Amino acid sequence: MSAPVGSAKSHAPRWGVALGLFGLAFALRAAFLLASSDSTWPHSMRYEGDAPVWARWAAALARGERFEYDLPLRAPGAAYLVHLLGGPPFETLKLVWCGLSAATVALLYLVAGGLAGARVGLLAAAWLALSFGDYQLATSLNNETPYALALLASIALTSRWVERPTLAGSLALGIVHGAAALLRAEHVAFVALASSWALVRVWPTVERRSRACLGTAFVALALVATCTPGAWRAHVASSRFNHLSRIIEWSKFVPPWTGDAWRAIDRLPGFAREPSARHLADLRRAAGDVEVGLDDVERFFADWGYTPEPIAEWTLVTWKGPLDFALANHPLATGGFSRAALLDGRDPEPTFSFARPSHLRLLNHGWSTGAGWLAEDPARTTRLLAAKLARFSDGATLGFGARDLPYGAAGVRRPVDLTVPQGGAAWRALLGLSFAAGAWVAWRRRVGALFAFALLYKLAVTLAFYGYARQAASIGCVFAFLAALALDELLTRVRAAHPGAGRALAWALGLLALGLIAVDVAEWRSPTAFEVRSTAPAPRIVSPSDWGSVESFDELVLEPR
Numbered sequence: 001m002s003a004p005v006g007s008a009k010s011h012a013p014r015w016g017v018a019l020g021l022f023g024l025a026f027a028l029r030a031a032f033l034l035a036s037s038d039s040t041w042p043h044s045m046r047y048e049g050d051a052p053v054w055a056r057w058a059a060a061l062a063r064g065e066r067f068e069y070d071l072p073l074r075a076p077g078a079a080y081l082v083h084l085l086g087g088p089p090f091e092t093l094k095l096v097w098c099g100l101s102a103a104t105v106a107l108l109y110l111v112a113g114g115l116a117g118a119r120v121g122l123l124a125a126a127w128l129a130l131s132f133g134d135y136q137l138a139t140s141l142n143n144e145t146p147y148a149l150a151l152l153a154s155i156a157l158t159s160r161w162v163e164r165p166t167l168a169g170s171l172a173l174g175i176v177h178g179a180a181a182l183l184r185a186e187h188v189a190f191v192a193l194a195s196s197w198a199l200v201r202v203w204p205t206v207e208r209r210s211r212a213c214l215g216t217a218f219v220a221l222a223l224v225a226t227c228t229p230g231a232w233r234a235h236v237a238s239s240r241f242n243h244l245s246r247i248i249e250w251s252k253f254v255p256p257w258t259g260d261a262w263r264a265i266d267r268l269p270g271f272a273r274e275p276s277a278r279h280l281a282d283l284r285r286a287a288g289d290v291e292v293g294l295d296d297v298e299r300f301f302a303d304w305g306y307t308p309e310p311i312a313e314w315t316l317v318t319w320k321g322p323l324d325f326a327l328a329n330h331p332l333a334t335g336g337f338s339r340a341a342l343l344d345g346r347d348p349e350p351t352f353s354f355a356r357p358s359h360l361r362l363l364n365h366g367w368s369t370g371a372g373w374l375a376e377d378p379a380r381t382t383r384l385l386a387a388k389l390a391r392f393s394d395g396a397t398l399g400f401g402a403r404d405l406p407y408g409a410a411g412v413r414r415p416v417d418l419t420v421p422q423g424g425a426a427w428r429a430l431l432g433l434s435f436a437a438g439a440w441v442a443w444r445r446r447v448g449a450l451f452a453f454a455l456l457y458k459l460a461v462t463l464a465f466y467g468y469a470r471q472a473a474s475i476g477c478v479f480a481f482l483a484a485l486a487l488d489e490l491l492t493r494v495r496a497a498h499p500g501a502g503r504a505l506a507w508a509l510g511l512l513a514l515g516l517i518a519v520d521v522a523e524w525r526s527p528t529a530f531e532v533r534s535t536a537p538a539p540r541i542v543s544p545s546d547w548g549s550v551e552s553f554d555e556l557v558l559e560p561r
Helices: 012-034 051-063 077-084 090-116 118-129 132-138 144-163 167-183 187-202 206-243 259-266 270-286 294-304 321-328 357-376 378-396 425-445 449-464 469-473 476-497 499-525
Strands: 411-413 530-534 556-560
Touching: 012 090, 012 118, 012 132, 012 499, 051 077, 077 144, 077 167, 090 118, 090 132, 090 144, 090 476, 118 476, 132 144, 132 469, 132 476, 144 167, 144 187, 144 449, 144 476, 167 187, 167 206, 187 206, 187 449, 206 270, 259 270, 259 294, 270 294, 294 357, 321 357, 357 378, 378 425, 378 449, 378 469, 425 449, 425 476, 449 469, 449 476, 469 476, 476 499
Parallel strands: none
Antiparallel strands: 411 556, 530 556
């Protein structure tokens, strides 16, 4: 790998270019945002994701209230960032997100340029600046936009650390890794890959081994320290959830309970006691029983197939991984977000509940449950994994500009995901070939190992959990870097064979970028209006009164009017 971003002196002119790229990228995203009718929502019509959740969580923080019992159900970074920035108006917050996205473009220019040359840096930054996937991420209050910046910053800092593993550099890298993990908990997988690679790079230099080992320890300590306040808060909440319960007045229950029966309920985790007792009492009363005994309690949980156990009380960021793994790999899952695993035959569409034994089992034993489903039918598992990768590739092969060229504005928004176009097989194949060519160039030039690790870990996360286009879009810098390497190699070879043709190709790329910007200007003057419809048999689109937008877990089709 070549040297990372170098000295201030050698790269002083490039900082001016980076600033210009930041301004251009911010202008493109801000104009795209302000021209849309959904600029005042926390999310957008094209990408809802978890933005409404972050907005409600931030509002609870502003009121000094607990959100979801303070339990570590989600990575907290985005919600706390919204809160720290002051909350609504959402349009102002979205402009901050546009700034974070633009900063990622500028940083990519510096990082890619430092690794593979200024032309690669410029090509990569231009690619990302005009990426429609990045437009979508920048205009919805999601965790992918700040995560993309944190990921790229960690790549830059790791590159510097390999050259000079200082204590200050180790602490800075650990803090950035911690911030990234608070946004996307799976980032710890990238930390493991990047740290191992960095140690291998430094190890041949004997005099730096001890410093590198100590530095790696400080990276880990800084990461853990960054996550510790949230981890402690989650521990306190989880412990409280396990041990505290509403007071159950057994004397008022009809039918009455035997001592053995209520003592069996008292042995359950605190959060499961009162709901289980109420549910069982209702069932026995409806059956006409005159008493609830221990055998009734045992039979009740045997019918559910699981007796409630305590939830985990310690985690670095979130303990929802087992639940997501089970949801993503249920036999009825289709590759993206799915609630099929929550269906237990008792309600048509249940929401997740800790007190529901079938749901709690997925939270506490989701790894083994999901693995069992995957092992049941290898052919079905193969189809599921292929579907996940197909959705991931949708996010990697989006078009350019505000109209998602060459696809056009129409698209499909899958649950909790970006809007992606349908069709365009030839364009997708061309982009796929360019990424593959870029990977070959990276291997031949021995550059970009950290970008490769980012791609590999995201692919692993996609295969294990949900197939999301937004997973690929969150590492748009990786695909931009690969495409830039491929274009740089093409320009080099064409110019070597035919200098005039090489210059013409370079001019053509520049004019193409200007053309895309011109299309954006036209879009700002006359924004595309959409007809939105759900593909679900029973559509579920709600309009919350708190911000007047629409929310839906349905698959939505967006068609220009």
